[in-house]
Amino acid sequence: STLSTMEHGRSKTYNYLGKQVKIFVKPSTKSRYVCGTLLSFDQYMNVVVHNAMETREVIEKVDNKKAKALKTRTLGLTIIRGTEILGLSLDSDGAKTQSPSEPVEET
Numbered sequence: 001s002t003l004s005t006m007e008h009g010r011s012k013t014y015n016y017l018g019k020q021v022k023i024f025v026k027p028s029t030k031s032r033y034v035c036g037t038l039l040s041f042d043q044y045m046n047v048v049v050h051n052a053m054e055t056r057e058v059i060e061k062v063d064n065k066k067a068k069a070l071k072t073r074t075l076g077l078t079i080i081r082g083t084e085i086l087g088l089s090l091d092s093d094g095a096k097t098q099s100p101s102e103p104v105e106e107t
Contacts, residue, residue, distance in 0.1 A: 013041055013088070022091040023047065025054075026084045032056040034080060035091050045082030052078045 016038045025032045036052035052075035060069050 013045075016088065016090065017041075020091040021049070021088055022093075023049065023080060023088050024086040025080065026086055027056075034075065034078070035093075036075075036078075038088075042082075045085055047080050047082070047085070047088075049075075049078050049080065052076060 017040070019038060020035065021038045023034045023036075025034060032054065033056075034049060034052050034054050036049035038047060039050050040048040053072055054075050055070055055072045058069055058071050059066050061067075
């Protein structure tokens with residue numbers, strides 16, 4: 001049933017709490033994803049992410065030629081609406097999992 005599927009999906013998401021995740025976000029024009037530590041989520045799949053970093057694909061002009069490039073920016077503590085999320089997975093490429101109580105290092 002739909003209810004049991006929803007409950008299963010929710011319980012699976014509980015396993016991601018406190019872990020480094022990669023959240024695939026609806027693209028404005030190209031691919032985008034946010035990496036960070038999942039702090040919280042609700043029934044609408046709105047998520048709170050700590051130490052969030054957004055990576056997006058852009059097209060740059062290099063030597064009068066167009067080239068695809070990945071741009072990254074720091075978001076810090078952020079909320080992502082569930083309606084904007086395409087998918088969520090553990091981020092195996094990410095740095096060590098940082099607990100929310102640890103201080104954030106600025107670089």
